[in-house]
Amino acid sequence: MEKTEIITGRLPKIFVHYVSLNVLSMIGMSCYILADTVFVAGGVGNSGLAALNLVLPAYSFINGAGLMLGMGGATRYAVLRGEGRDAAADRVFTQALALGAAIGCVLTLTGFFFTPALARLLGAEGAILQLSVRYLRTILLFSCAFMINNILVCFIRNDGSPQLSMAAMLTGSFSNIVLDYVFIFPMGMGMFGAALATGLAPVLSMLVLSLHFIRRQNHFRPVACRPKIRTVQEILATGLPSFVTEFSSGIIILLFNFTILRLSGTVGVAAYGVISNIALIAVAVFTGIAQGIQPIISVNYGAEKTERVWWAYGAAILLGVISGLLFLVFGLLAAEDIVGIFNREGDMEMTRIASAGIHLYFMAFLFMGANIVTTSFFASINRPGPSFAVSILRGLAAVVVFLLVLPPALGMDGVWLTIPAAELTTLFISGILLYRARLENKKIH
Template identity: 85%
Template sequence: MEKTEMITGSLSKIFVHYVSLNVLSMIGLSCYILADTVFVAGGVGNSGLAALNLVLPAYSFINGAGLMLGMGGATRYAVLRGEGRDTAADGVFTMTLAMGAALGCLLTLIGIFFTPALAGLLGAEGETLSLSVQYLRTILLFSCAFIVNNILVCFIRNDGSPQLSMAAMLAGSFSNIVLDYSFIFPMGLGMFGAALATGLAPVFSILVLSLHFLRRRNHFRPAACTPQRRIVREILTTGLPSFVTEFSSGVIILLFNFTILRLTGTTGVAAYGVISNIALIAVAVFTGIAQGIQPIVSVNYGAGRTGRVWRTYAAALLLGAVLGLLFLALGLLEADGIVGIFNWEGNVEMDRIASSGIHLYFLAFLFMGANIVTTSLFASINRPGPSFAVSILRGLAAVVIFLLILPPALGMDGVWLTIPAAELTTLFVSGILLYRAKGLKSEKIH
């Protein structure tokens, strides 16, 4: 879709086109870990499920780093193209790709030399330690693939090919599901097989994304440029909210794991693994909405069409609210059925803890969509400050505060209510920041 159509075409048609494709793409991305969870529960058992949940923060960091560079670089790229500065946009792509490759190599080295120590820091011990090391080392060795894939997905989506981005993410997801089953059951590779399937998924996705270049549909390309601190800073600050949104979920999983270990032990961690992985699907849907509106908002903002910016944002809020209600209804009505998908061992205690948790935790979905969409709005209109504030509040600060207050007073119910309380608090702060931004005007990037 050309930028002129993005600025002057039917907004409802463009909204449905971009948001639907990005929601499907993000659901595909979330299935990387969800497939691991289902198959690990069946092939390794609850100890494997607990180990997987303990190392999820590392995966969240890798994926968050890729999203930070991808969303940051692609947002700057879209705004620059909206202003007609295509040469500068090519420079942003080149520097983003170089930063991603450098970070991926660093994480690969960490995977080679420091995996056991890192798994221990994440809380793994005893039987879960060896299982965690197998999974973590393999994932870290594929760091470059994860990061480069996220960068290309974001840039190609902003280059008018959201269909290809969606196809790539779904190809990666489906390959992960097939390989998960093959590696864990027929081949008996256990945790290593689950990690290998997840690591190969972005490789398949990149192969699909390469069609954008082979068909010569790309408007961006690597260009000779000198690294500039200002551009690096702009990419990182613009993409930082995306990193905070993704990585903070990993940090929160880590904090929840430590809290739950004290309250209910490994069984509680396995139960939380079920809830956190189901929540990944809801977060993926809301993130898909947020990423779907990003090109629309950025290009129209760069062109000075702020009315279309606000209409796009309002539509995203409404969609997020409706889907949030549907997720909550599903949790209230089908909690036992959801837990049964993962509880292959028939552990009664895990079933009780997880089902009770779903009823309370899913309240967060009423507010989560609005917060994630608002974060994307601020980032897309060159307001990294408010975007970061919303991200850090909902993703870390408010969660830590409520995690310190609620579990000591309410036990496991307090654990499950922590996220809903944090999202509701963030919603009030988002409203204040939005009120202050009502008179936004397009600002040129120098």
């Protein structure tokens, strides 16, 4: 879809086109971890499930760093193209790609030399330590692939090819599921097999993305240019909310793991692993909506089409709230059935803890969609300050506060209520920030 169509075409059709493709892409991407969880639970058992949940923060960091550069760079790219500054847009792509390669190399070296220490830092010990190291080292060795793939997906989506971005992400995700099964069961590769399947997914995704260049459909390309601190700062500032949203989920998993270990032990951590992985699907839908509106808002913002910007934002909020309500109803009606998919050992204590957790934790979805969409909205109109404030509040600050207050008072119920309380608080604050933004200038600029 060309830039001119985004600016002048029928907005409902464009909205459905971009959002639907991105929601499907993100759901497919969330299958990375969900497939690992199901197959690890069946092939390795609850110890493998606990180990997987302990190392998820590292994966969140890698994915978050890639999204930061991809979303930050691609948002700047879309705004510059909307303004007609194509040469500057190419320089943004070049520097985002160089940053991604550099960060990927550092993470790869970390995988070679520091994996055991990192696994211990994440809370792994005993038999779980060995399983965690095996998974974590493999994931870190594929860091460059994760980084570059995320960057290309975001840029190609903003270059008028959301279908190809979706196809690439789904190819990676579904190949991950197939390889998970093959590596864990017929080949008996255990945790290493699960990690290898996940690591190969972005490689296969990039093969699909290469069609954008082979067919010469790309409007961006690497160019010879000197690194500019200002460009790097713009990329990082615009993309930082995406990093905070992704990485903070890993930090929160880490904090939850430590809290639950004290309250319910390894069984509680395994139960939380079930809930956090199911929550990935909901977050994927909300993130897909948020990423889907980003090109629409950024290009129209650059072209000063204010009414179209606000229409896209409002439609995304409505869709996010409806989706959250559906997820909550599903959780209330099918909690034990959901847990049964992962609890292959038939542990009744795990079923009890996880089912109770789903009933309380899933209330967060009523507010989460609106918060994630608002974070993307502020970033898409070049307002990194409010975007960062919303993302850091819902992703870390409010969660830490409620995690310190609620579990001591309510036990495990307090753990499960932490996220709903944090999301509700964030919704209130984001509403204030949005109201102030409209008061400051109704034309956004």
